[in-house]
Amino acid sequence: MTYLQNIGTYFMMIGEMFRKPTRWSVMKTLILKDIDDLIVSSLGIIAFISFFVGGVITIQTALNIDNPLIPKYLIGFATRQSVILEFAPTFTSIIMAGKVGSFITSSIGTMRVTEQIDALEVMGINSLNYLVFPKTIALTLYPFAIAIGMFLGILGGMVACSIGGYATVDDYILGIQTDFDSFHVFYAFVKTFVFAMVLATVPAYYGYYMKGGALEVGKASTSSFVWTSVVIILLNYILTDMMLS
Amino acid sequence: MIEVKNLHKSFNGIEVLKGITTSFEKGKTNLIIGQSGSGKTVFLKCLLGLFNYEEGSIAYEGRIFSQLSEDQKRNLRAEIGMVFQGSALFDSLTIAQNVMFPLKMFTKMSQSEMEDRADLVLKRVNLPDAHKKMPSEASGGMQKRVAIARAIVNKPKYLFCDEPNSGLDPKTAIVIDNLIQEITEEYQITTVINSHDMNSVMEIGEKIVFLKDGLKAWEGSKETIFRTDNESVTNFVYSSNLFKKVRKMYIEENE
Secondary structure, three states, rough: OOHHHHHHHHHHHHHHHHEEEOOOHHHHHHOOOOOHHHHHHHHHHHHHHHHHHHHHHHHHHHHHOOOOOOHHHHHHHHHHHHHHHHHHHHHHHHHHHHHHHHHHHHHHHHHHHHHHHHHHHHHOOOHHHHHHHHHHHHHHHHHHHHHHHHHHHHHHHHHHHHOOOOHHHHHHHHHOOOOOHHHHHHHHHHHHHHHHHHHHHHHHHHHHHOOOOOHHHHHHHHHHHHHHHHHHHHHHHHHHHHOOO | OOOEEEEEEOOOOOEEEEEEEEEOOOOOOOEEEEEOOHHHHHHHHOOOOOOOOEEEEEEOOOOOHHHHOHHHHHHHHHHHOEEEEOOOOOOOEHHHHHHHHHHHOOOOOHHHHHHHHHHHHHHHHHOOOOOOHHHOOHHHHHHHHHHHHHHHOOOOOEEEEEEOOOOOOOHHHHHHHHHHHHHHHOOOOOEEEEOOOHHHHHHHHEEEEEEEEEEEEEEEOOHHOOOOOOOOHHHHHHHHHHHHHHHHHHHHHHO
16 A cells, blocks of 8 residues: 555656646756766766676686687677666666665655755745756766766677687677668667666655655665665566567 | 634544634734643644644635635645744755745846845845855754745745744744744744744733643633633643742732
8 A cells, every 4th residue: 555655646746747837947966966976976886886896797708608609709798788788777876876866865855854855945946946857867867877987898809809819809899880870879878867767766756755854865765775775676677578579 | 914713624533623613913023822632733734724623714814724725725825935844944954045036936037136035035134155155064053044944935925833842942042932923023924833832922922722631721811821820821831930039020010
């Protein structure tokens, strides 16, 4: 029953977010600030993780190919498919649920605890529009960050392949070009966009509707990470089933 | 003037406000006092429109809040200034940006006009050099003064303060009390203060509403509170020996 109530409140929050919009002159500043806080400040960690995980995927693929009849270019092929289809959109989004999600929940939750949200409401400002809408718009740029992650993941694989001597760079490049299907990239970006909306709204829900003090802000951040991850995993399954099967 | 008639408010079937009728006068500092759990905060949040109530009415200069359209409510809220217990300053904005916030949201002033107005009110609350500081860099008393500056910057008709002295030393508390009273008289606004602080009651309580168990148990002024024989009020206000002596001296001096 509580789950159903939470789901209902979540969708009502989404609806409320679009009512009584904040002045564009103010909203513009909020969106730019959130792009900086949520996207630009995440690029470093996305780049770092993507590069090294791409390398690990390459090494593990190479080490598992012990049949001499299997061509070496399959290392590049497997790395590309893993990075584009699953690692960059889903795995990175789970990490972002920890980084971006916790930031959103704790910042909005702290505003709730310190009556800053009440202050907005007393002034007649739609606090959901003021706080959550700019984050949602900022995270529409999240697919660009994931595109960088895809590129660096494949590049990391190539560097690992070259340093470890698992295959030649030419073989690797041949592998990443083999049977390329642009629909897979489209599928990955559709997933990424949906995950971006989840990353903006689920943590915001946990922050906005939290009650209590500092301890509850911490608990809300933890719940936010858990449920954002669960929703991402479930949507990943549903979208994959809908678009690829 | 704010008129409250027969206000009822419940949470999960438990009645917290049981039919309060009172009024808060323009140009005066009106205090709501009472023990913890008496319904003061709920009453204040109903006055601010943060809580819906089941029965009764709240009228701002004749405008009954529950009967207003969303646009009218928004316009009314632009006439309200609020000082929260914890100041509720926006952490990510400087003090000047905090003060200019209502102007940015509700007026078409240019940046320089907003800066001039923020300058004026910050000087009014004796913070002429705090513009660029972040709220976290300001002391509790300074934060309260910034909150007052933010509340009055858009020339409100109504000023609400929730425990404006909580967490402040007695000297700073008096400064804040006097500042609120001066601003109330100067701008001729209707000020409603939710307070536990008996010093405030004695200093600035031009009208005092005493709540007990969700009901208005007494109302009067700082002058009449010394002479009241209402047991609930005397038990609460004169619970300390110091205030008992103050009361005795006041009555002896004025006899």
